[in-house]
Amino acid sequence: MSSDTSKQLLEVRGIGKSFPGVRALNNVNLQLKGGEVLALLGENGAGKSTLMKILAGVQPADEGHILLDGEPVEIKGVQDALDHGIALIHQELNMATNLSVGANIFLGREPQKRGLIDEATIYERSKRYLEMVGLNVDPNIIVGDLTIGRQQLVEIAKALSVDARVLIMDEPTSSLSQKETETLFTAIKDLRKRGVSVIYISHRLGEAKELADRVSVLRDGENAGDLPKEEINHDSMVKLMVGRDISQFYSRTIHKPGEVALEVKNLRTPVHPTHELNFSLRAGEIVGMAGLVGAGRTELLATLFGVTPNVGGEVLVSGKSIDAQSPEEAINAGMALVPEDRKLQGLILEMSVRANMGLASLKRESPNGIFMNDEREGEITQLMIQQMRVKTPSEKQVVRYLSGGNQQKVVIGKWLAMEPRVLLLDEPTRGIDVGAKQEIYGLMEDLAKSGVAILFVSSELEEVMGMSDRTLVMHEGQITGELTREQLSEEAIMQLATGNTEAA
Amino acid sequence: MKTFFSKLIGSQSEGMKRVLGIFVLLMVVYIITAIINPNFVGAYNQENLIRRTSLFGILGIGVALVIITGGIDLSLGSVVCLVGVGVPWLITDQGWSPWIVLILAIVIPMLIGLSHGLLITKLRLQPFIVTLCGLLIYRGVTRGFTGDQTAGFGTDLKGLRWIATGEIPLFPGFGIPFPAVILIVIAIAVGIFLNRTIYGRYLLALGNNEEAAKFSGINTDRMITLAYVICSGLAGLAGLLFVLDLNLAQPVDFGNFYELYAIAAAVLGGCSLRGGSGTIIGVIIGTALLRVLRNMMNMAFLGFQRAEFAVIGAVILGGVIADELAKRAVARKRAAQKQKQEG
Ligand SMILES: Nc1ncnc2c1ncn2[C@@H]1O[C@H](COP(=O)(O)OP(=O)(O)OP(=O)(O)O)[C@@H](O)[C@H]1O
Ligand SMILES: [Mg+2]
Numbered sequence: 001m002s003s004d005t006s007k008q009l010l011e012v013r014g015i016g017k018s019f020p021g022v023r024a025l026n027n028v029n030l031q032l033k034g035g036e037v038l039a040l041l042g043e044n045g046a047g048k049s050t051l052m053k054i055l056a057g058v059q060p061a062d063e064g065h066i067l068l069d070g071e072p073v074e075i076k077g078v079q080d081a082l083d084h085g086i087a088l089i090h091q092e093l094n095m096a097t098n099l100s101v102g103a104n105i106f107l108g109r110e111p112q113k114r115g116l117i118d119e120a121t122i123y124e125r126s127k128r129y130l131e132m133v134g135l136n137v138d139p140n141i142i143v144g145d146l147t148i149g150r151q152q153l154v155e156i157a158k159a160l161s162v163d164a165r166v167l168i169m170d171e172p173t174s175s176l177s178q179k180e181t182e183t184l185f186t187a188i189k190d191l192r193k194r195g196v197s198v199i200y201i202s203h204r205l206g207e208a209k210e211l212a213d214r215v216s217v218l219r220d221g222e223n224a225g226d227l228p229k230e231e232i233n234h235d236s237m238v239k240l241m242v243g244r245d246i247s248q249f250y251s252r253t254i255h256k257p258g259e260v261a262l263e264v265k266n267l268r269t270p271v272h273p274t275h276e277l278n279f280s281l282r283a284g285e286i287v288g289m290a291g292l293v294g295a296g297r298t299e300l301l302a303t304l305f306g307v308t309p310n311v312g313g314e315v316l317v318s319g320k321s322i323d324a325q326s327p328e329e330a331i332n333a334g335m336a337l338v339p340e341d342r343k344l345q346g347l348i349l350e351m352s353v354r355a356n357m358g359l360a361s362l363k364r365e366s367p368n369g370i371f372m373n374d375e376r377e378g379e380i381t382q383l384m385i386q387q388m389r390v391k392t393p394s395e396k397q398v399v400r401y402l403s404g405g406n407q408q409k410v411v412i413g414k415w416l417a418m419e420p421r422v423l424l425l426d427e428p429t430r431g432i433d434v435g436a437k438q439e440i441y442g443l444m445e446d447l448a449k450s451g452v453a454i455l456f457v458s459s460e461l462e463e464v465m466g467m468s469d470r471t472l473v474m475h476e477g478q479i480t481g482e483l484t485r486e487q488l489s490e491e492a493i494m495q496l497a498t499g500n501t502e503a504a
Numbered sequence: 505m506k507t508f509f510s511k512l513i514g515s516q517s518e519g520m521k522r523v524l525g526i527f528v529l530l531m532v533v534y535i536i537t538a539i540i541n542p543n544f545v546g547a548y549n550q551e552n553l554i555r556r557t558s559l560f561g562i563l564g565i566g567v568a569l570v571i572i573t574g575g576i577d578l579s580l581g582s583v584v585c586l587v588g589v590g591v592p593w594l595i596t597d598q599g600w601s602p603w604i605v606l607i608l609a610i611v612i613p614m615l616i617g618l619s620h621g622l623l624i625t626k627l628r629l630q631p632f633i634v635t636l637c638g639l640l641i642y643r644g645v646t647r648g649f650t651g652d653q654t655a656g657f658g659t660d661l662k663g664l665r666w667i668a669t670g671e672i673p674l675f676p677g678f679g680i681p682f683p684a685v686i687l688i689v690i691a692i693a694v695g696i697f698l699n700r701t702i703y704g705r706y707l708l709a710l711g712n713n714e715e716a717a718k719f720s721g722i723n724t725d726r727m728i729t730l731a732y733v734i735c736s737g738l739a740g741l742a743g744l745l746f747v748l749d750l751n752l753a754q755p756v757d758f759g760n761f762y763e764l765y766a767i768a769a770a771v772l773g774g775c776s777l778r779g780g781s782g783t784i785i786g787v788i789i790g791t792a793l794l795r796v797l798r799n800m801m802n803m804a805f806l807g808f809q810r811a812e813f814a815v816i817g818a819v820i821l822g823g824v825i826a827d828e829l830a831k832r833a834v835a836r837k838r839a840a841q842k843q844k845q846e847g
Binding site: 345346 | 700716719780
């Protein structure tokens with residue numbers, strides 16, 4: 001590998017790509033030097049993932065050239081890209097979760113001995129690559145048993161095993177814990193030292209600042225500009241992405257909360273059946289729920305919403321006890337849950353934006369509980385598309401083809417359409433760009449003003465601190481503390497989140 | 505009228521192209537057969553063809569609902585056997601009151617569907633396994649209690665048999681077989697259910713993503729169970745009509761392979777075995793295609809009738825291959841057009 005880092009390793013010239021009804025990329029250029037970490041930023045639907053998929057051979061470009069070491073190359077498929085040393089780690093992990101770590105790393109390239117898979121070699125070599133990314137697990141462990149963060153590292157190890165020179169990571173940290181994120185960053189910095197170039201996509205601008213040697217921004221499928229290392233800061237990045245200044249990121253006006261809307265008494269979830277949870281939520285209140293990944297926050301929301309029935313305790317909505325054994329009952333009581341995993345739990349991917357938006361309110365809007373109300377469905381969809389600024393060619397577009405952030409907006413829209421009294425949000429801004437984040441924060445504020453009680457789980461401390469009237473902190477299935485706006489600090493949250501209750 | 509029709513069919517445009525495709529195929533096979541053997545278009549044969557298509561269409565519609573949920577029902581043929589043999593056996597051999605027997609002929613299949621649905625949703629057994637066992641059990645039971653004896657009505661129940669054998673005269677020498685009326689009524693009812701009611705939307709949604717449907721407040725277990733109940737119920741109705749039509753039912757082979765005809769028709773008509781998509785009109789055209797093919801083997805390629813399965817298999821395979829290729833060509837053309845427009 002050449003140690004001359006001034007020469008361009010990878011160059012993209014005039015790339016264009018269209019989908020039915022969408023011009024995803026238009027005359028896009030990009031350069032990457034050896035050993036450089038490039039942060040690729042842009043709003044939802046800007047075309048980041050599409051560009052990366054083209055580089056990795058997942059999709060062909062309609063026009064334009066790709067040059068490697070100054071030589072034009074044609075990338076016809078994923079194998080082609082790998083042969084050229086370009087590896088993509090997808091926004092969604094693609095692993096055979098039923099196979100071992102080693103088997104995944106060498107999937108499709110298994111070393112053989114006398115016609116049989118050479119397990120010993122796989123084991124040894126896997127171990128080496130895993131060490132490179134700072135992951136200390138036995139290669140024989142089944143991938144499905146690892147946390148998402150560790151699976152991510154296995155993907156990187158896999159990329160290294162094919163001698164990747166260009167490693168593309170599409171929103172790798174969106175489901176990682178703080179600690180896993182740190183490990184990942186260490187691994188990336190290590191790779192840079194080895195001369196591997198990294199293209200890093202993220203909506204967390206702090207990460208770009210920490211990692212990137214250079215920032216390149218896409219807007220509406222076109223180059224919006226680059227920032228050299230010295231000029232990388234929050235405001236300059238936002239300005240390039242949105243084309244305007246976003247000041248006043250968190251717009252909260254504190255008002256007097258109303259009646260108790262949700263009361264939780266001695267609730268026990270099936271995952272942590274020995275802990276009893278108690279808290280309440282008032283109308284017009286926004287309560288944040290912080291904690292480390294795996295603290296039991298998602299389980300709590302799922303239990304409240306009747307997805308996994310509780311094993312004890314009581315839940316009252318507006319003073320009325322409900323024993324939600326299914327989401328249907330929770331919805332009837334006026335609750336809504338925006339789930340953590342939009343693809344698995346939030347969306348019917350093969351259906352249209354419109355069908356998805358209407359899904360949770362079908363019964364409510366039906367004139368007689370049997371027939372659909374087409375007109376209302378159309379109205380609701382239009383309203384939500386406008387309110388949430390969903391970027392879609394039409395309401396008929398199949399949701400699978402929307403960008404990640406726009407899919408998330410559809411999920412949220414679906415739930416707002418049923419006008420909930422208690423809104424549960426599980427990581428609502430995951431994978432969402434700054435502009436849309438601000439819109440969602442604004443929406444939360446508006447909803448709170450109109451009397452909706454909001455409980456939102458988030459792993460982004462900044463967002464919890466910016467948005468909540470009160471913050472509950474969980475640790476291993478228990479609520480370890482409650483912080484008012486005055487008591488709120490990153491430290492106080494981390495203390496409680498790690499189970500240290502004395503400090504608060 | 506046009507909007508009413510499209511509302512009935514739903515807005516699955518992908519599916520509509522598919523339906524058009526097999527409709528063309530149906531026409532081609534139809535015309536070829538007619539040219540080779542003019543008797544094919546004779547009134548007698550046409551009436552028969554319509555009658556058989558109607559009966560098999562009822563089975564296809566039922567199994568389509570189950571396929572839309574992402575499931576499968578392999579027990580249809582045995583339910584047809586159970587009802588088709590059971591009804592004449594109870595009435596003629598055992599002397600039961602026809603009315604009680606008719607009620608049982610509808611209720612028992614629905615209970616069978618209910619048990620399938622509950623086993624699949626509550627015990628989380630796989631539809632393939634549950635209904636495969638059903639296939640074995642219901643036929644075995646029928647053969648057991650009748651001692652493998654052929655059952656029929658003889659000269660009784662002429663009036664009742666009219667709903668299967670009767671026809672509505674259209675012009676001298678040709679009438680619409682009454683089962684076609686039954687099929688149309690069922691098709692419209694199920695079409696409305698699937699495309700105009702919230703429950704139809706629920707069914708399509710859960711067929712695509714059961715988890716997300718559940719999170720949206722849909723009682724997915726109940727909807728899936730309902731699909732199996734309707735499916736078995738329609739199979740029971742079809743079984744009854746089959747025996748009323750034929751007046752003879754032999755437990756060993758009555759309804760044999762019918763589940764496969766029904767599934768094939770549904771797949772030809774655009775139902776994906778992955779669930780979540782399908783149109784009723786497609787299923788009916790798919791059924792008609794299979795019936796015409798069979799008829800063609802008997803009338804136009806005498807001596808090759810035994811190869812019927814091979815021909816049907818080849819046509820289905822050819823159909824889905826052509827469909828897939830067409831889809832890709834369309835996608836490519838669209839991309840090229842797009843580029844030209846903008847470039
Ligand atoms: N297969 C496809 N068919 C149709 N449209 C598509 C397809 N893939 C992407 N698009 C569209 O192309 C545009 C760019 O999408 P892309 O996924 O690249 O955005 P992104 O920058 O990665 O956004 P996000 O930050 O939300 O992930 C979007 O408008 C999207 O809807
Ligand atoms: Mg993306």
